Amino acid sequence: MANFKGHALPGSFFLIFGIWWSIKYPLRYACKKNKKVCSFGSKVGLQRLEIIEGATKAVFALIGMIAEQFVPDGPHLKLYNSEEKQWSHLMNWQHSTMYLFYGISGVVDIITHTTKAVPVAIDRMMLSIAVFVEGFLFYYHVHGRAMLDVHVHLLLLVAVFGGALCIFLEVFHRGNIILELFRTSLCILQGSWFWQIGFVLYPPGGGPEWDQMDHSNMLFITMCYCWHYAFSLLIVAVNYGIVTWVVQTKMKNGESLEMELLKSREREEDSEDEI
Template identity: 25%
Template sequence: MGKFNGHFYPGLYLFSYGLYQTIVVSKAMIFNDSLLYPSHPPRSKGRWAMLWTISYGGLLKMVTGSILTAYVVICLDDGMVLMSKQVPPRFMYPKEWQHLTMFILLTLIGCVDVMSKNLLPQRCVVLEKSTMVLTFYVLLLLLVSHSQASVGVELQVHALLILVVFLLLLVLTTELWAPDTSYLWLIETFLFLMMGSWLMQAGFILYKPVTGYPWQDDDMSDIIFVTTFFCWHVMINASCQLGIYGLSSFWYHWFNPSLKLTGSKEAPYQTSHPGLLYKLLQEVEQSEKDDQALLLATSSL
């Protein structure tokens, strides 16, 4: 599993997830909508109405994590053996066991998402965010341990990946206190894009170099260019995120008039004129004073 497929396919999943989240966050920022409780257009209340409420993101995490977990086990001919039969016994396949732990955590995140959004009486956002934060704490520990036996180019590749995971962990931890902040979600999606694209790039660098020749650990220029490629990923992913936001804004404002009409209908209820309200209050107070004066005059008579 610690080969090309073990880096490329998880990276492809994370990159696809980052693209999807970028579209969701862009739409929420354009319409000033909530990210946790987005407003959806009215759906049919027929037989298939429940399908709109299913947590498809959680189901996708469960399915992807289960497939990758099964793939780790199938890749080994003699199965996931924990310890050898020799004396003294030694632990077997340490990196494969780390990969297995990562994918089991992904499956658990999906289970928590489905449970929170579809099984509990009320959605528990704190539970979802706490599970995500705890998972990335474990992932960071596994990656640090995973890179201890690495040297040269492989060490540099994993060190840059650890940097991305650490920054993502800080953002996710901050979201525990501000879960519906669009700017934090925007940074989070960018880091998911970085994590996914860099994992795919790591597969090519370590196991399938484009030139057909392996990278040299004793060549300093190779190690320097690993960091250069990482900086290119930063620029490309940032441009990709900006492009998605621009295309989403163009699409929703020019090719989706129904959403524009909905926003225009809701606008009068969301905005108020303080001067008009002040005049109405003054008129109400004046009418009350006139009524009181009339009552006093009547009582005196």
């Protein structure tokens, strides 16, 4: 992660999942209210989606761990340098640990929805643990760094720990659309903020570097964080509106088709009576 690409990778991970959730949960909610016109809310369909989602999560986490370990200046699975008598590339190991827990969460998702050996709520519990571990690692990740570097990472922790708490509540209130949409907005915020950290600390294309000790930069970046969350809420709201409109349109078309079929049947019965 000690470069722009290292922040863009997890940022893309969270953005993809956040945008997917902003479509998935409103669609499931709308389909449950209108089961006649939408089969997406069926138990089998949801289980398949959860399995695919868990597999995708596990694959993304594996890619992240491989990238952290086997980049040219990475540790290559070497934790301790016996020659220099010191730990080797602890930053990379911390990032790998973060990806590891998300990978475990993906595997738990698959096990939970392919067998009946574990309670269904375990998938949310493990995801909550993975998000908490991410925040726990980042909290001790920036000690001794420049002021702006510490600040952008502490702002990230607001979304991380908020997401961990929200997912933990879902263990006891599974399927609550409010909690799911709130978690989705924080996930999108994490993704966009990882990209923002990359632009601030490692400007791509040789751009001008930010003054790490300028207080005005801290004021701006705090305000920028709020803009990121407003953008996240906008994505959730727009996708919710589009999904709801599509389902309602489909429902109206289905009702009109049923009315036409009913009228045609009545006409046939009337013609038979006349004969």
